Amino acid sequence: MSRVYNFSAGPAVLPEEVLKEAQAEMLDYNGTGMSVMEMSHRSKAFDHIIREAEQDLRDLMHIPDNYKVLFLQGGASLQFAMIPMNLMKNRVADYIVTGQWAKKAYQEAQKYGKVNKIASSEDETFSYIPDCSDLDISPDADYVYICENNTIYGTKFKTLPNTKGKDLVADVSSCFLSEPVDVSKYAVIYGGVQKNIGPAGMVIAIVREDLITDDVLEGTPTMMKYKTHADADSLYNTPNCYCIYMCGKVFKWLKRMGGLEEMKRRNEEKAKILYDFLDASRLFRGTVRKEDRSLMNVPFVTGDKDLDAKFVKEAEAAGLVNLKGHRTVGGMRASIYNAMPKEGVEALVAFMKKFEEENL
Numbered sequence: 137m138s139r140v141y142n143f144s145a146g147p148a149v150l151p152e153e154v155l156k157e158a159q160a161e162m163l164d165y166n167g168t169g170m171s172v173m174e175m176s177h178r179s180k181a182f183d184h185i186i187r188e189a190e191q192d193l194r195d196l197m198h199i200p201d202n203y204k205v206l207f208l209q210g211g212a213s214l215q216f217a218m219i220p221m222n223l224m225k226n227r228v229a230d231y232i233v234t235g236q237w238a239k240k241a242y243q244e245a246q247k248y249g250k251v252n253k254i255a256s257s258e259d260e261t262f263s264y265i266p267d268c269s270d271l272d273i274s275p276d277a278d279y280v281y282i283c284e285n286n287t288i289y290g291t292k293f294k295t296l297p298n299t300k301g302k303d304l305v306a307d308v309s310s311c312f313l314s315e316p317v318d319v320s321k322y323a324v325i326y327g328g329v330q331k332n333i334g335p336a337g338m339v340i341a342i343v344r345e346d347l348i349t350d351d352v353l354e355g356t357p358t359m360m361k362y363k364t365h366a367d368a369d370s371l372y373n374t375p376n377c378y379c380i381y382m383c384g385k386v387f388k389w390l391k392r393m394g395g396l397e398e399m400k401r402r403n404e405e406k407a408k409i410l411y412d413f414l415d416a417s418r419l420f421r422g423t424v425r426k427e428d429r430s431l432m433n434v435p436f437v438t439g440d441k442d443l444d445a446k447f448v449k450e451a452e453a454a455g456l457v458n459l460k461g462h463r464t465v466g467g468m469r470a471s472i473y474n475a476m477p478k479e480g481v482e483a484l485v486a487f488m489k490k491f492e493e494e495n496l
């Protein structure tokens with residue numbers, strides 16, 4: 137067996153310990169004589185798995201009692217529609233567009249009402265977070281929407297926008313559980329789990345209870361009502377059982393590691409190694425405004441496309457894989473999620489140093 141350092145933006149690296157536990161339980165989960173993949177979602181064993189997963193997530197994030205935790209399918213992308221369908225009572229919403237995912241959400245919402253782009257950083261290829269301290273919030277907006285960590289561009293909101301009392305909805309797909317959050321500042325906080333938590337195929341939505349009602353846009357499918365899933369404890373239909381099981385294991389791993397305060401400390405330490413190198417490098421440079429840099433996704437370039445391609449190829453041969461930047465940005469991107477060990481970042485920086493010496 138030979139594991140690589142996987143810098144993929146998602147699906148992404150998972151903790152090795154968790155993979156080994158899953159491997160050990162593959163044929164016989166906890167004396168049931170079957171794999172979690174084979175068991176009924178109505179079984180006692182699975183009921184225990186999903187309840188424990190929810191409780192562990194609540195513990196990690198200190199989720200207040202007036203928020204529901206929903207394990208949903210359709211990825212983060214289905215939330216782009218579910219959010220307006222469930223929340224757009226006035227059919228007005230304000231969107232802050234800081235990258236492709238925010239833009240997709242903004243475009244999707246336009247199908248359901250009047251959607252205002254109240255800030256954007258598209259003018260500089262989404263390389264920064266706009267000042268959101270005093271935006272022109274629409275008086276009748278049902279919510280203000282952000283993508284908190286921009287996976288493709290490597291920017292992160294370091295302070296939440298001033299929504300002037302309006303509900304805040306945040307896509308946290310690529311920074312989920314990377315640091316402590318104050319859930320009470322959000323109306324909905326959601327993310328696809330394949331970036332920083334588990335396997336692909338599920339999204340976790342944490343929704344304030346007063347927003348979970350039958351008062352949704354006309355024609356909203358049953359499966360797209362938050363209330364359907366909230367009333368059934370995420371078991372209205374067959375959920376992604378195995379993914380819930382894996383996420384539950386990652387929650388336990390995070391608890392063992394010391395929770396989100398400790399993850400933040402580790403993530404800052406890892407990111408600093410890479411950013412310090414980029415800032416001092418004569419060949420590589422980061423592409424994001426310093427104060428807006430993400431701890432999770434680190435894009436960088438040499439300024440020469442051919443050299444970038446050479447770097448990606450040689451890095452891969454050295455066991456540092458998936459470093460190619462998003463197709464819309466080019467260059468490189470290192471995603472250094474919770475499960476990426478510090479040794480992986482150190483190995484990357486050592487390789488970059490060597491490449492710099494050989495190619496300058």
Ligand SMILES: *Cc1c(COP(=O)(O)O)cnc(C)c1O
Pocket residue numbers: 146210211212213214237283285286287307308309310328331
């Ligand atoms: C990956 C990603 C998405 C899309 O997730 P899917 O699960 O593929 O729909 C949405 N938002 C952000 C911030 C992402 O990183």
